[in-house]
Amino acid sequence: MKKYSTVIITLVLFLILYAAGGMMFSGFFAPQVFLNLLIDNSFLIVTAVGMTFVLIIGGIDLSVGAVIAFSCMLLSYLVENMHMNWVLAVAVVLLSGCLFGFGMGCMIHYLKVEPFIATLGGMYLARGLCSVISEESISITNKALTDISQYQIKLPGSNYINVNVVIAMVVFAIAIFIAHYTRFGRSAYAIGGSETSAKLMGINVGKVKILIYTMNGLCSAIAGIIFTLYTLSGFPLRAIGFEMDAIASAVIGGTLITGGVGLVAGTLIGVSIYGVIQTIITFQGTLNSWWTRIAIAFLLCVFIVLQRVLVIRREKTKSSSKFLGNIVRRTSA
């Protein structure tokens, strides 16, 4: 139960926010509002899920926003200017995301570069390559992609979701499977807990680390494809600051930046909180969009302080019980 304590707090917070929104605005509780939340934030779900894994092994990845923009740009360019078959273009984009992640993972593990610096370099590279492809935005007119982006999957009660949400949910499900039902996932948690112990346990730390960064690159590429479907264009200045949104969602969802602790489900709730705040502000109508950032920052602050206080309290009780235990042992011996 203790493992889930932060996630439960996050869930309660989400419900409180949702209820507050419902009390403030009529029509907030309509199911379509919640589904719109998923539709509008599906790329953030995918990005944040990838970032959760990186945070679990104790690393960080600043390049996700740039890789998203690059994937967007590359997909638009391949489909519009080079008239490639869209399936092939999607495959190329996914491969490019994997390559980014793989490159950074190798730099971090083999060259022992700090994750911050290595992914900073990756971010610069992706942003630069984005502008190299094209300085202006490329709009997508390809029929297949526009059809997919506008396709609505009907749900009962005249509600709908679209393809992006399906992709996000599939990625989420696969992530939960990897994290909790495979040895790979458990190795990731072990490495985050203590890399030296993991190495001594016989875990191939290098392989797991590089794979996780590659996976994150793949997630960013998928998020980029989702984003392309969402906006139907590619633009080099897109997705600036996304990595911070992803990290904020993961941290609010209970993932510790130090690593070793984090639940993918928590990240989903973190993203939902982000979406709810955005929805409330949109419903409000008068507040500007930068209030979302201030609200997220405030929540982030509260959560981090809360995490820190809980950790301090846990350490205090541990040390005091050890102390008492020693006294008991010494007096009884």
Added chain:
Amino acid sequence: MYYEHYSRGGIGMNSERMIRRFKKVSKLQVFWPLVVLLLVLLSNVFSDPGFFRIQIRDGHLFGSIIDILKNGSPLMIISIGMTLVIATGGIDISVGSTVAIAGAVAASLINGNMAFGIVILIAIAVSMGLGVWNGLLVSKIGIQPVVATLILMVAGRGIAQLITNGQIITVYYDPFFFLGSGYFLGLPFAIFLVLLVLVIALFLVKKTAFGLFLQSTGVNSSSSRLSGVNVKGVIFFVYVFCAVCAGIAGLIISSNVKCADSNNAGLFIELDAILSVALGGNSLQGGKFNISGSLIGALIIQSLTTTIYSMGVSPNITFVVKSIVVVIICMVQSDALRSSIKGAISKRREREVS
């Protein structure tokens, strides 16, 4: 010992002394950053033969080198502050937001009939307040520096927008432009601000015990605490200092563009600052640090930008070049790579001998 020189033959005593001296100089932390800076500056000569020419025009020095120094001043000031923060093993990614807020505060107050000096003081005081916020989060509550400064980074630009009411405020007050574009004693005034911050920082670090406490905190904060170093105070102070540096840089930046742009002021400058510190040979884990190295790192980044502009290449390529530089620097600084190269060379020598 004296006879070894004769028996070795071929190498004279003078060249051996030179080699030894070269090895000693090359071990200085600033050596390789200086070499890189010189290489970058020299590469400009190909596209612009008059690159190193300095003339006197309009009563002040004029030339590409002067431009690099002037335009790189904000980054140099922030790098000084960032060096101290990184030396404790922390990091401050909120400097970009502090830059935006300082510019917003200054721009909104200047148009309101307040004395110029008071406006500057208020802007610096606000930056100090932001530094206090960061410092409290990291030192008192013990939050990880990345996350603690992430909060201000995310909220900061929103706060700056609040101050400017979502507008870009243009400044019409001439003395304000002196900060960024003015000249004093023939050199850009901004350079004097850099020198001021540098002198204060060097004094703190070299002439007081603070430098020793800082290095000790960075190397091992628990043993420092047990030795009696006020670790929390040290950490708190460096975040305040870094934020004040960012505030000064913010004033210079908004003076240069003559307005307060909350969205774009200081965008990505935190990443440039961290890169400067890393380029200066400082370890991001903390511990031993060298402020001059970071200054040279900042100059390298500014020179790179200038080189790319003067080559006529699109400015967005700066990003690609920066990333290649990051990779090369990391490879050069990486101990793992260096030891594997040394190992490969020594193995080849063994094979040649046998």
